[in-house]
Amino acid sequence: MDFNQNFFELFGIAPAYRVDPIRLEQAFRDIQAQVHPDKFAHASDAERRLSMQWATQANEAYQTLKQPLGRARYLLHLNGVELHEETNTAMSPAFLMQQMEWREAIGEAKAAGDVPGLEHLSAKLRAEIAAQQQQLAELLDNDKNFQRAAEVVRELKFMEKLREEINHALEALDA
Amino acid sequence: MALLQIAEPGMSAAPHQHRLAVGIDLGTTNSLVATVRSGLSVVLHDENGRPLLPSVVRYHGDGSTDVGYPAQAMQSRDPHNTIVSVKRFMGRGLRDLPDAGNTAYQFVDSPGMVQLKTVAGVKSPVEVSADILRVLRDRAETALGGELVGAVITVPAYFDDAQRQATKDAARLAGLNVLRLLNEPTAAAVAYGLDNAAEGVYAVYDLGGGTFDISILRLSKGVFEVLATNGDSALGGDDFDHRIYCWILEQAKLSALKPQDARLLLTRAREAKEDLTTHPEVRVTAVLGAGQLVDLLLTTETFAEITRSLVNKTLAPTKKALRDAGLEPEDVKGVVMVGGSTRMPQIQRAVGKFFGQEPLNNLDPDRVVALGAAIQANVLAGNRSDDEWLLLDVIPLSLGLETMGGLVEKVIPRNSTIPVARAQEFTTYKDGQTAMSIHVVQGERELVSDCRSLAKFELRGIPPMVAGAARIRVTFQVDADGLLSVSAREKNCGVEASVVVKPSYGLTDDEITRMLRTSQENAQSDMEARALREQQVEAGRLIEAIEAALGEDGDTLLNASERAEIDGGIAELRNVLQGQNHMSIKDQIEKLNHISGTFAARRMDKSVKRALTGHKLEELET
Numbered sequence: 001m002d003f004n005q006n007f008f009e010l011f012g013i014a015p016a017y018r019v020d021p022i023r024l025e026q027a028f029r030d031i032q033a034q035v036h037p038d039k040f041a042h043a044s045d046a047e048r049r050l051s052m053q054w055a056t057q058a059n060e061a062y063q064t065l066k067q068p069l070g071r072a073r074y075l076l077h078l079n080g081v082e083l084h085e086e087t088n089t090a091m092s093p094a095f096l097m098q099q100m101e102w103r104e105a106i107g108e109a110k111a112a113g114d115v116p117g118l119e120h121l122s123a124k125l126r127a128e129i130a131a132q133q134q135q136l137a138e139l140l141d142n143d144k145n146f147q148r149a150a151e152v153v154r155e156l157k158f159m160e161k162l163r164e165e166i167n168h169a170l171e172a173l174d175a
Numbered sequence: 176m177a178l179l180q181i182a183e184p185g186m187s188a189a190p191h192q193h194r195l196a197v198g199i200d201l202g203t204t205n206s207l208v209a210t211v212r213s214g215l216s217v218v219l220h221d222e223n224g225r226p227l228l229p230s231v232v233r234y235h236g237d238g239s240t241d242v243g244y245p246a247q248a249m250q251s252r253d254p255h256n257t258i259v260s261v262k263r264f265m266g267r268g269l270r271d272l273p274d275a276g277n278t279a280y281q282f283v284d285s286p287g288m289v290q291l292k293t294v295a296g297v298k299s300p301v302e303v304s305a306d307i308l309r310v311l312r313d314r315a316e317t318a319l320g321g322e323l324v325g326a327v328i329t330v331p332a333y334f335d336d337a338q339r340q341a342t343k344d345a346a347r348l349a350g351l352n353v354l355r356l357l358n359e360p361t362a363a364a365v366a367y368g369l370d371n372a373a374e375g376v377y378a379v380y381d382l383g384g385g386t387f388d389i390s391i392l393r394l395s396k397g398v399f400e401v402l403a404t405n406g407d408s409a410l411g412g413d414d415f416d417h418r419i420y421c422w423i424l425e426q427a428k429l430s431a432l433k434p435q436d437a438r439l440l441l442t443r444a445r446e447a448k449e450d451l452t453t454h455p456e457v458r459v460t461a462v463l464g465a466g467q468l469v470d471l472l473l474t475t476e477t478f479a480e481i482t483r484s485l486v487n488k489t490l491a492p493t494k495k496a497l498r499d500a501g502l503e504p505e506d507v508k509g510v511v512m513v514g515g516s517t518r519m520p521q522i523q524r525a526v527g528k529f530f531g532q533e534p535l536n537n538l539d540p541d542r543v544v545a546l547g548a549a550i551q552a553n554v555l556a557g558n559r560s561d562d563e564w565l566l567l568d569v570i571p572l573s574l575g576l577e578t579m580g581g582l583v584e585k586v587i588p589r590n591s592t593i594p595v596a597r598a599q600e601f602t603t604y605k606d607g608q609t610a611m612s613i614h615v616v617q618g619e620r621e622l623v624s625d626c627r628s629l630a631k632f633e634l635r636g637i638p639p640m641v642a643g644a645a646r647i648r649v650t651f652q653v654d655a656d657g658l659l660s661v662s663a664r665e666k667n668c669g670v671e672a673s674v675v676v677k678p679s680y681g682l683t684d685d686e687i688t689r690m691l692r693t694s695q696e697n698a699q700s701d702m703e704a705r706a707l708r709e710q711q712v713e714a715g716r717l718i719e720a721i722e723a724a725l726g727e728d729g730d731t732l733l734n735a736s737e738r739a740e741i742d743g744g745i746a747e748l749r750n751v752l753q754g755q756n757h758m759s760i761k762d763q764i765e766k767l768n769h770i771s772g773t774f775a776a777r778r779m780d781k782s783v784k785r786a787l788t789g790h791k792l793e794e795l796e797t
């Protein structure tokens with residue numbers, strides 16, 4: 001088994017942020033259809049073990065590439081840019097300002113039990129995330145500006161946190 | 176006893192030999208066994224033509240055991256020794272059972288899993304489950320006229336590692352080769368997916384005797400993904416019985432009943448409930464111990480009214496599961512009904528209203544899980560090599576490690592597709608620290624104390640370094656049954672220490688052997704015979720597998736000397752198979768596995784290449 005093969009190679013697709021999700025999924029399924037442990041339930045121990053390792057690798061690769069953020073991180077990693085997300089938390093003041101505004105708006109809507117308000121915020125956030133992802137595609141696939149792309153990835157992570165917060169608030173109000 | 180079939184050297188086993196395999200629904204209330212016969216999945220009946228086996232085991236002082244209907248009939252007269260709903264205790268410690276005090280059982284707390292005191296001695300839930308499985312296995316072997324190559328056993332989707340491991344141990348104890356543990360909703364979807372060629376998002380609504388489970392699955396091109404699961408482990412048909420029971424007490428102005436009377440009225444309540452599925456009203460009659468007469472009329476309307484809150488109670492977890500999956504009720508293309516309790520008309524109505532569509536009822540809700548499991552068993556046994564059948568399942572609960580301050584660091588999030596592996600690095604927090612204890616937990620909460628503890632082990636021999644310098648890599652591997660193994664390694668300074676743990680509740684081979692011995696009071700020679708037989712079967716399986724592989728790829732993937740080495744290994748294994756020494760068979764099995772390792776790897780590479788080539792060809796065409 002060649003574990004040095006990168007995830008894009010494993011699925012036989014070009015390394016890029018813009019991928020055809022249907023094609024990615026098809027490649028994943030084609031591989032699983034060959035290596036999945038279900039195909040080896042009555043095979044020898046050696047084949048069963050290998051099958052598990054391959055299926056594990058295919059799952060890992062698919063999970064990584066399926067999500068836009070995971071794919072971006074992985075592409076950056078292939079290009080030698082590590083995000084150090086745990087330690088590197090320096091963000092632009094403008095972005096931090098925006099974050100505070102979001103937090104406040106969510107907090108207020110939550111306190112007021114304002115479900116439509118939260119749903120509106122959720123829609124607005126989705127639109128912003130989509131715009132960021134668009135920018136990420138340009139930076140990674142066209143401009144090859146990996147440093148700037150890394151910043152956008154870090155920002156997107158914050159946005160995802162906001163999205164979770166809204167979902168939690170909605171869930172709490174629903175219960 | 177069926178004889179092991181061994182082909183001549185160089186000849187592989189007959190290509191269309193049908194291997195006997197079954198699917199087993201090991202339920203809280205009822206269990207079933209099914210198989211695929213002439214391409215059709217069917218439930219196997221007992222000698223009286225009954226498909227269900229009540230999951231009830233009664234132990235006698237003389238060591239004999241009743242399983243199923245006879246045990247169920249004695250439940251109220253011999254409550255201490257008659258074990259019902261043992262599934263609730265699988266992989267559970269005493270502190271996991273909040274209502275343990277309300278049962279008739281005498282629990283014995285033991286590390287990992289409770290045990291039950293009976294006249295026949297202390298029984299582990301694994302042993303009790305094995306007694307149920309053994310009856311199903313016998314039923315199947317009688318009906319199919321041969322020894323089973325294996326079984327697929329279903330478990331609730333939310334079952335954690337401890338519960339899955341316990342289920343697998345029970346199967347081993349019952350002498351079953353587990354081809355796969357399969358999630359119950361997935362099995363139900365398999366049953367429907369094949370029969371109705373269903374694709375899209377499906378909800379599986381399972382209301383059994385004492386549990387409610389809701390699962391959201393995505394079915395497409397033979398892939399079954401579990402998007403989310405939820406439920407209520409203390410909600411089921413029994414609660415509906417209880418509501419009718421309370422209604423009877425109220426209507427007949429009864430109070431402080433003797434246990435016998437209470438038991439009788441509960442039985443009447445269940446009968447009334449089941450009759451109301453097909454009748455608009457039923458008469459409830461009973462003569463109590465003191466001669467008191469109960470004679471009441473229960474209508475569907477009244478029944479629906481007194482159980483409305485129970486019906487609604489199933490909708491909250493349903494909503495939650497949908498939210499977890501990021502879906503609305505309209506996104507669900509079909510609702511599969513599972514479990515005897517979904518026969519109740521008010522359930523059908525409520526579910527139909529919630530999802531805005533008629534639920535699917537073409538398959539019997541009692542049988543659908545077993546039918547699906549049988550279909551999967553048939554595939555895994557290798558009886559269907561023709562198609563692109565693929566079933567992808569997920570891990571139901573997150574796996575993590577304890578970190579400083581009793582917090583959980585998640586390593587594998589729930590709903591990850593299995594098999595899955597993840598590694599995480601940790602470091603020492605004190606200068607010169609040479610050991611580190613690793614605590615593996617499962618659950619969604621942030622505090623270790625709120626999660627299930629799976630295993631604790633120590634990694635020793637870390638070279639003394641300043642705090643934070645050591646690099647300890649902990650790897651979690653979850654296999655296709657959803658079972659976990661953990662290994663840890665210190666990778667600094669060229670020193671490596673590694674350990675593989677089996678979670679603490681899992682039974683070791685020794686314990687299984689001990690249980691086998693005590694449960695059957697087998698003499699030493701019987702144990703030897705059994706071990707020999709197991710190794711013979713295993714050897715036969717291995718030879719068959721390798722010969723089939725050689726038939727396909729032996730000429731293209733191996734050079735003459737490699738081929739000779741494998742052929743030699745097979746011949747040697749056949750040679751020791753002539754003898755009666757199970758240890759030497761075991762050794763030779765290991766040797767042959769080792770010899771054939773490279774061949775296996777090449778075959779796997781070839782398969783992957785084939786997958787990609789097929790893919791590229793498709794692209795050229797479009």
Ligand SMILES: Nc1ncnc2c1ncn2[C@@H]1O[C@H](COP(=O)(O)OP(=O)(O)O)[C@@H](O)[C@H]1O
Pocket residue numbers: 201202203204205206382383384385386411412413445448449450452513514515516517518519540541
């Ligand atoms: N016709 C029916 N109407 C209502 N409830 C029924 C009917 N038939 C069976 N049940 C109930 O179904 C429950 C058992 O369901 P089952 O799916 O076998 O349980 P489990 O999955 O817990 O083993 C019992 O509570 C039983 O009373």
Ligand SMILES: [Mg+2]
Pocket residue numbers: 202203383514544
């Ligand atoms: Mg069930």
